[in-house]
Amino acid sequence: MFALNVMLFGTGSNVVVTAGIARGVFRRYGLTLDLAYTQGSEMLCETLLTGGCDIGVLAADDVVYEVERRGLDFCIFMGIHAGLLSLMARPDIETLAQLRGRRFGVDDTASGFVLLARQILRDHGLGESDYTLVKARGMNLRAEALEHGEIDAALLSPPFTLALHDRGFRDLARVHDFFPRYQAGGFVTSRAWARTHDEELTTFVRAYLESLAWTLDRANRESAARYLAEEFKLDPDIARRTYDMLADSDGGGLFREAAIDPEGLQVVIDMRVRAGLLPSPPPPPAKYYDTQYLDRARRT
The missing domain is CATH 3.40.190.10 (Periplasmic binding protein-like II)
Structure with missing residues (x-):
């Protein structure tokens, strides 16, 4: 072996x-x-x-x-x-535009899926200065941070997206809809x-x-x-x-x-x-x- x-x-x-x-x-x-x-x-x-x-x-x-x-x-x-990712947000945030002034949790502020998030937010009128990136590390830790109110939004994958959605958190965007390849x-x-x-x-x-x-x-x-x-x-x-x-x-x-x-x-x-x-x-x-x-x- x-x-x-x-x-x-x-x-x-x-x-x-x-x-x-x-x-x-x-x-x-x-x-x-x-x-x-x-x-x-x-x-x-x-x-x-x-x-x-x-x-x-x-x-x-x-x-x-x-x-x-x-x-x-x-x-x-x-x-x-290919990107089983959804942009999940706290229950009080109903649109991507409402992420203005909010905290966005990422694994790393320079790599990973941060550029995906920036592109999606840019397409909805939010520049880089309109929200704050918070280093919240891996997927499970970002999900916990979102649930506990330490961040306001994050890109996450299942099962975390599904569990959060069932608890009232918002699925604001799916990466595959923006980037099918x-x-x-x-x-x-x-x-x-x-x-x-x-x-x-x-x-x-x-x-x-x-x-x-x-x-x-x-x-x-x-x-x-x-x-x-x-x-x-x-x-x-x-x-x-x-x-x-x-x-x-x-x-x-x-x-x-x-x-x-x-x-x-x-x-x-x-x-x-x-x-x-x-x-x-x-x-x-x-x-x-x-x-x-x-x-x-x-x-x-």
């Missing part, structure tokens, strides 16, 4: 990994996964950089940011989803680690693809929802609705076959160019991903 250290955010898309572990998929491929959960993208990047984990999950924007800012050799080797989350590693662990990484991808196919098969809806309910201590109805959103690959859910979308990654890059964070013309999307492990896993 080969042990892999994997760091994740606490989000619903983890069900592919957690259900795969519970069902023995990874073990059948000769892998044991030691899972850890990050409090935010900075923590995950540092853990990956220092060898504390072999594989992590980041927003594509985080990868672009770290590669360009520090010259890190991070690369996306599998896609996860978007590379949101992806599995990431360093190119150096990947070169020396080619077989193990390809095997991980192969096992993940098997678990992904099981997850996307709606015949397994009830079983997958049970794993979600157990992981997040969810009401069964919210777990089922979370599954339905994850399984809607055409609506921003899990990418079929863990695809990496170059056009979606180009959207990420173009946002950074418009924000003055990348030169024009920018590097091509291929600078930030490597499909060789995914391609090899699909062939075997």
